[in-house]
Amino acid sequence: MLHGTTIFLVSFGYLGLLFAIAYYADKRADAGRTIIASPYIYSLSLAVYATAWTFYGSVGRAASDGIGFLPIYIGPTLMIALWWVVLRKMLRISKQNRITSLADFIASRYGKSALLGGLVTVIAVIGILPYISLQLKAVSNSFTILVQYPQIVMPGEIGTAPMRQDTALWVALILAAFTIAFGTRHLDAAEHHPGLVAAIAFESLVKLLAFLAVGVFVTFGMYDGFGDLFARAAAAPKLLAMMTPFEGVAGSYASWVWLTILSMMAIMFLPRQFQVAVIENVDEKHLNKAIWLFPLYMLAINVFVLPIAFGGLLHFPDGRVDADTFVLTLPMAEKKELLALLVFIGGLSAATGMVIVETIALSTMVCNDLVMPVLLRLHRLRLNERRDLTGLLIGIRRSAIVLILLLGYLYFKLAGEAYALVSIGLISFAAVAQFAPAILGGIFWKGGTRAGALCGLLAGFSVWVYTLFLPALAHSGWLPNGLLEQGPFGIGLLKPLELFGLSGLDEINHAMIWSMIANIGAYVGVSLSVAASADEHRQASLFVDVFRQTGEAGGARFWRGTASVPDLYNLLARFLGSTAANNAFGAYANARGLRWPGEDLIADAELVHYVEVQLAGAIGAASARIMVASVVTEEALTIDEVREILDEASQVVAYSHRLQQKSRELEAATAELREANERLKELDRLKDDFVSTVTHELRTPLTSIRAFTEILLDEPDVELGQRKKFLGIIAKETERLTRLINQVLDLAKIESGKAEWTASAVDMKEVISDTLAAMGQLFAEKNIEFEAQLPEKVSAVTADLDRMIQVMLNLLSNAMKFCDPNAGWIYIALTEMDDHLQIDVRDNGRGIPQEDQATLFSKFRQVGNTLTDKPHGSGLGLHISRQIVEHFGGRMWVESSVGEGACFSFTLPTAATPGKSTA
Amino acid sequence: MSDFESKGQRFVALWMLGMLLLNYPILTLFNVHGALFGVPVLYAYIFIAWAALIGLMALLAESGG
Numbered sequence: 013m014l015h016g017t018t019i020f021l022v023s024f025g026y027l028g029l030l031f032a033i034a035y036y037a038d039k040r041a042d043a044g045r046t047i048i049a050s051p052y053i054y055s056l057s058l059a060v061y062a063t064a065w066t067f068y069g070s071v072g073r074a075a076s077d078g079i080g081f082l083p084i085y086i087g088p089t090l091m092i093a094l095w096w097v098v099l100r101k102m103l104r105i106s107k108q109n110r111i112t113s114l115a116d117f118i119a120s121r122y123g124k125s126a127l128l129g130g131l132v133t134v135i136a137v138i139g140i141l142p143y144i145s146l147q148l149k150a151v152s153n154s155f156t157i158l159v160q161y162p163q164i165v166m167p168g169e170i171g172t173a174p175m176r177q178d179t180a181l182w183v184a185l186i187l188a189a190f191t192i193a194f195g196t197r198h199l200d201a202a203e204h205h206p207g208l209v210a211a212i213a214f215e216s217l218v219k220l221l222a223f224l225a226v227g228v229f230v231t232f233g234m235y236d237g238f239g240d241l242f243a244r245a246a247a248a249p250k251l252l253a254m255m256t257p258f259e260g261v262a263g264s265y266a267s268w269v270w271l272t273i274l275s276m277m278a279i280m281f282l283p284r285q286f287q288v289a290v291i292e293n294v295d296e297k298h299l300n301k302a303i304w305l306f307p308l309y310m311l312a313i314n315v316f317v318l319p320i321a322f323g324g325l326l327h328f329p330d331g332r333v334d335a336d337t338f339v340l341t342l343p344m345a346e347k348k349e350l351l352a353l354l355v356f357i358g359g360l361s362a363a364t365g366m367v368i369v370e371t372i373a374l375s376t377m378v379c380n381d382l383v384m385p386v387l388l389r390l391h392r393l394r395l396n397e398r399r400d401l402t403g404l405l406i407g408i409r410r411s412a413i414v415l416i417l418l419l420g421y422l423y424f425k426l427a428g429e430a431y432a433l434v435s436i437g438l439i440s441f442a443a444v445a446q447f448a449p450a451i452l453g454g455i456f457w458k459g460g461t462r463a464g465a466l467c468g469l470l471a472g473f474s475v476w477v478y479t480l481f482l483p484a485l486a487h488s489g490w491l492p493n494g495l496l497e498q499g500p501f502g503i504g505l506l507k508p509l510e511l512f513g514l515s516g517l518d519e520i521n522h523a524m525i526w527s528m529i530a531n532i533g534a535y536v537g538v539s540l541s542v543a544a545s546a547d548e549h550r551q552a553s554l555f556v557d558v559f560r561q562t563g564e565a566g567g568a569r570f571w572r573g574t575a576s577v578p579d580l581y582n583l584l585a586r587f588l589g590s591t592a593a594n595n596a597f598g599a600y601a602n603a604r605g606l607r608w609p610g611e612d613l614i615a616d617a618e619l620v621h622y623v624e625v626q627l628a629g630a631i632g633a634a635s636a637r638i639m640v641a642s643v644v645t646e647e648a649l650t651i652d653e654v655r656e657i658l659d660e661a662s663q664v665v666a667y668s669h670r671l672q673q674k675s676r677e678l679e680a681a682t683a684e685l686r687e688a689n690e691r692l693k694e695l696d697r698l699k700d701d702f703v704s705t706v707t708h709e710l711r712t713p714l715t716s717i718r719a720f721t722e723i724l725l726d727e728p729d730v731e732l733g734q735r736k737k738f739l740g741i742i743a744k745e746t747e748r749l750t751r752l753i754n755q756v757l758d759l760a761k762i763e764s765g766k767a768e769w770t771a772s773a774v775d776m777k778e779v780i781s782d783t784l785a786a787m788g789q790l791f792a793e794k795n796i797e798f799e800a801q802l803p804e805k806v807s808a809v810t811a812d813l814d815r816m817i818q819v820m821l822n823l824l825s826n827a828m829k830f831c832d833p834n835a836g837w838i839y840i841a842l843t844e845m846d847d848h849l850q851i852d853v854r855d856n857g858r859g860i861p862q863e864d865q866a867t868l869f870s871k872f873r874q875v876g877n878t879l880t881d882k883p884h885g886s887g888l889g890l891h892i893s894r895q896i897v898e899h900f901g902g903r904m905w906v907e908s909s910v911g912e913g914a915c916f917s918f919t920l921p922t923a924a925t926p927g928k929s930t931a
Numbered sequence: 932m933s934d935f936e937s938k939g940q941r942f943v944a945l946w947m948l949g950m951l952l953l954n955y956p957i958l959t960l961f962n963v964h965g966a967l968f969g970v971p972v973l974y975a976y977i978f979i980a981w982a983a984l985i986g987l988m989a990l991l992a993e994s995g996g
Contacts, residue, residue: 079977086953086981093946093988097939239969246971255971258962265955272954304989311981318974 016159019356026357027190027364033214034194034207041206048209049294051301056213057288058306059220061088061279062313063143063366064150067219067359068336069433070314074321075335078257081434083268085314087275089307098280099289100299101455105558106290110629113373114286114447115381119634121454121555122462123547126634129381131466132447135473136283137374137416139443142427142484144370144420146436147363152179154340154359158352164341166334184421187367188414195372195413205372209292212369215361220313222358226339227316229351230323234342238319245322248329270521274438277445283373284366291373336433367417375412380632383408388638401586405630427488438520439480446472446527449535458552464539472531475511479523483508575615575644580623583643587630596626620644709752713745755888762895769899773808774816776849776920780842783820787828796828796836806844807922811900819896822889823853823916830857830914848902848922854915860908868906869894893918941991945984952980 040047047053066084073081091098102117111117114136119129156167156179194208235241245251258265279285324338333341340359343351384405427436449472450465485491486508499507506512509519511526544552585593594608600622601608613619620640627636720738724730730738761767784800791798827838832855839854860868869890894904897918908914951957958973967975 079973082977086977089981089984089988090946090949090953093942093949093984096942096992237969239966242966242969242971246966252964256962256964256973258959265958268958269955300992303992304985307985307988311978311985315978 019155019158019353022353022357023360026360027186030211030214030364031190031193034211036207037210038207041204046206046294048206048213048292051295051298052305053209053213054293054295054298055302055305055309056216057209057292058285058302059216059309059313060212060284060288060365060369061282061306062216062219062310062362063437064147064359064363065143065433065437066313067223067362068150068154068339069146069437070317071321071324071338072334072336072432073434074317075325075338076432078254078318080257080267080271081317082314083271084275084434085310087272088279089310090272091276091279092303092307095299095303098452098455100296101558102290102451103293103296103299105455105555108558109554109633110625112291112380112629112632113377114281114283114451115377116628116632116634117286117290118447118450118454118465119381119632120628121551122450122460122465123545123551124633124637125462125466126381126385126638128462128466128469129377129632129634130385131469132450133374133377133382135443135446135469136377137419138481139446139473139476140283140370140374140440141416141420141423142436143440144367144417145424145427146433146440147367148180148183148417148420148424149436150336150359150433151183151363153337154356155179155183157337157340158344158356161344161349161352162347164333164344166332166337180424181421184417187364188371188417190364191368191371191413191417192410194368195375195409204292204294208368208372209288212288212365215365216309219358219361219365220309222354222361223313223339224316225351226343226355227320229346229348230342231316231319234323234327234346235319241319241322241326244326248326251322251325266521267518270524271438274441274445274520274524277448278441281444281447281451282370282440283377283444284369287369287373371413371416374416375409378412378416379405379408380630380635383412384631384635385638388635402589405587426490427484431484431487435519439484442480442520442523442527443473443476445524446476446531449528449532453535453539454552455555455558458556459539460535460552461539461542461544462548463542464535464537467538468531468533468535471534472527475527475530476523479508479511479526480519483519575620577613577615577619579643580615580619580640583639584623584626587627587639596622615644706752706756710749713749713752717742717745717749752888755892759888759892759895762892762899769812769815771810771812771900774811774813775806775808776816776842776851777802777806779813779816779820780840780851783817783824784840787821787824790828791836791838794828794836796831796838798838798840800840800842802840802842803844806842806849809849809900809920809922811920812896815896819893819918820851822893826889826916827853827855827857831855832857844922845919848919850917850919852915852917854913856913859910859912860906860914861910865906865908869904938991938994942988945987945991948987949984952984953977 037047048057070081070084105111106117109120111120115129115132118132119125122128153167157165194211195205231238231241235244242255246255258268280289320338320342321335324333324335324342327342327345328338340352340355343355446469449468450460453460454465482491483496486493486496496507496509499505504513509522511522514522514525517525581593581597584596588596597608597613600619601610601613606612624636624640627639630636631639720742724735724738758767780800780802784798824838824840828836831838835856837856839852841850841852841854843850843852897904897920900920902918902920904916904918906914906916958977961973961976963972965972970978
């Protein structure tokens with residue numbers, strides 16, 4: 013049996029456990045070892061989105077129109093796909109400007125406008141009331157139903173109605189106390205609540221597990237899996253129709269599309285989502301995981317919604333049991349006490365998580381953006397005398413929490429009866445969607461102005477009140493029903509649910525269409541027609557260009573005036589307490605290598621800005637602005653000056669881009685230069701080698717010439733025969749010298765590009781025949797056999813005839829020098845290929861080792877050991893030959909292996925045009 | 932920065948894909964009687980498309996940049 017006392021005790025035990033988790037997380041955070049710096053905790057805390065609406069209401073919605081509950085989760089999934097673009101920007105802006113709430117964000121964007129912050133706060137509080145009442149209704153209903161166990165009795169059927177109303181009031185009061193204990197124990201300049209985040213993450217786990225447990229129980233316990241359940245449902249015509257919901261039932265495509273859009277905005281602009289996603293975020297990188305983990309969570313918690321809805325409809329066919337309670341009543345009907353209790357705790361998790369975070373976010377807004385700006389203006393002098401305002405701040409927040417929850421209870425009593433859970437929640441979604449133009453426009457469009465945002469919000473919110481809020485009260489009998497049916501004063505065109513005659517839509521679609529037209533129209537229209545102030549220009553630039561700012565100093569350049577360090581310190585100490593103020597000043601001094609306390613700090617623009625930002629963390633941007641202005645003498649910047657600064661800033665950015673560009677170009681140029689330098693060094697080395705080799709080559713013949721001439725000079729009696737022999741050697745060496753010098757000159761000419769080339773059509777067959785004829789005598793003298801394989805006719809090549817002869821002579825004389833000394837054999841072949849001729853000169857000498865082949869064509873390279881073997885030439889011939897062949901577009905190479913002789917080959921392209929080939 | 936920008940553009944493209952798949956008129960194609968793995972076709976389609984979208988978001992979010 014489940015007694016009221018048992019349920020009560022278990023609930024309190026659960027809340028106590030939450031409190032313990034929060035306490036532990038806070039202690040750890042204070043000790044600098046926070047447990048919430050994890051993307052998983054961050055993702056789970058985002059799931060505060062899933063409230064009692066999700067836990068109880070989704071099934072209720074599914075039971076009425078099939079898939080109508082899904083856009084509420086698909087919309088956010090789609091929005092999250094844009095988080096990388098949108099939320100990342102909001103995170104960066106909020107960190108740099110110490111944003112403490114949604115109202116603070118909007119106020120700060122539009123020139124730190126206190127009026128705008130106040131308006132946003134009012135809209136948020138009124139807009140969220142239905143949502144809070146939904147949670148109260150869900151918790152008190154589930155409690156009331158569970159207490160009746162094992163009977164299943166709907167709350168409306170219980171005779172003792174006052175007792176039930178009291179349940180909701182008690183729930184509200186308990187949650188208020190709990191929220192106060194959670195969120196306002198102390199004041200944090202950054203509005204971080206590590207304990208709260210840890211507890212919310214835990215609640216997200218509990219509600220998911222509880223819901224999955226019911227889902228599994230219904231699908232696999234009461235039925236035989238998905239197939240069985242859906243098959244039985246399909247047998248009932250009414251349920252079958254829900255499986256193709258777009259045809260008949262209330263749901264239509266328009267409603268699907270609008271709910272998707274509405275939820276996309278809700279996930280960004282619900283105050284509690286802004287709180288967990290932006291304010292409580294500790295690391296931008298956590299987004300990477302949250303972007304898919306949070307949608308996955310939403311998918312998981314929705315998998316069993318339809319099975320539970322169908323299971324409930326099949327189990328309670330008479331419609332006596334409210335579909336919003338199926339999650340709880342199904343386990344009760346099956347006599348599963350513990351599961352029912354678990355469900356109750358899951359629903360409690362969902363509701364408390366929402367209420368706690370939402371009221372903390374709202375209370376921060378009420379305190380910072382509504383009450384403080386008014387108090388500071390009204391009693392400015394008296395407040396300035398107070399030494400410590402932290403107590404006042406906390407007091408305001410606590411009162412705000414209690415007030416908000418009591419208002420939620422009031423709404424529940426006034427209007428909560430007439431609507432299902434989801435319908436109540438959607439009214440709140442439509443309210444927060446009004447923030448979308450001001451925020452999205454604010455972070456992507458510099459042209460949005462304070463006046464535009466004010467008008468847009470006012471217009472959108474007014475339409476919301478008229479088309480959703482008033483009808484909700486009218487439905488519940490608190491306003492005359494004639495307002496809905498005949499319109500105000502009987503004017504049909506102004507009927508709240510069919511404004512200007514627009515009919516055929518459900519309430520939410522209708523309200524969204526008109527409120528968005530009014531909101532966006534006013535925002536854009538007024539922004540474009542009213543000039544912005546200097547403050548607005550500055551803030552617009554800080555927000556829209558946030559990724560171009562560096563550090564918090566971004567705002568400092570806009571300030572000019574005089575201040576004193578003690579004044580600034582005292583100001584901070586009044587709101588944060590002296591310890592926190594000391595820490596803040598210490599951190600500021602440390603970062604700049606200065607001492608605090610001491611005389612080092614100067615009250616310059618940077619320090620003033622720093623203090624303002626710190627203060628904004630505690631009391632909001634608008635109030636911080638007022639407070640800082642009270643202790644410094646400010647010279648207001650004119651709008652032209654702000655423009656000038658902004659221009660400068662953008663020039664600086666452009667300039668730094670140009671600088672980066674220049675430096676990249678410089679680097680490239682340096683690399684090129686380095687390369688060129690390497691090449692030059694290499695060339696220099698080659699030149700040195702060349703000079704020393706040439707000198708060496710010149711010295712050898714010179715030495716022998718000199719030796720023989722000295723002999724002839726010193727010894728006149730040398731025999732004639734001997735003398736002739738000596739003179740012969742001298743003549744030969746001189747000839748060698750001349751040849752060498754000619755070759756060096758030749759090479760120099762070729763390499764410097766000064767060689768004279770006469771290009772004409774050359775018949776290579778003729779060149780080869782002529783060369784062979786000239787060499788024939790030499791071959792015969794040395795007993796060298798030669799074979800030539802020449803085709804009948806070959807195409808002409810474009811080349812220099814003399815140079816071609818030079819190449820052939822060089823190759824033939826090389827072959828002659830290196831062929832077998834005893835049985836010399838040389839083979840010459842001329843072949844015509846597709847577009848070139850190939851000439852091969854093969855000998856039967858000892859061959860060229862593989863390692864020498866690569867360097868063979870370099871200058872002064874001779875195969876063999878130059879120390880032991882007598883060199884057979886200058887070593888320039890092959891090099892020059894290759895240069896010539898390459899000059900005419902050919903290629904020269906060698907194929908050889910030791911002991912097999914060598915084959916030198918070269919190619920020459922045949923003349924491209926037929927006219928030349930026959931020449 | 933350019934890596935960040937291209938990642939942003941991919942996310943926008945993914946968003947467009949999601950808007951297309953989970954919206955009118957693609958949904959009408961599945962608004963028919965019948966069952967897939969025992970689950971009504973429309974329900975099955977929505978959950979599969981949704982899961983696939985989340986999978987793609989995971990791949991993109993966890994990729995470098």
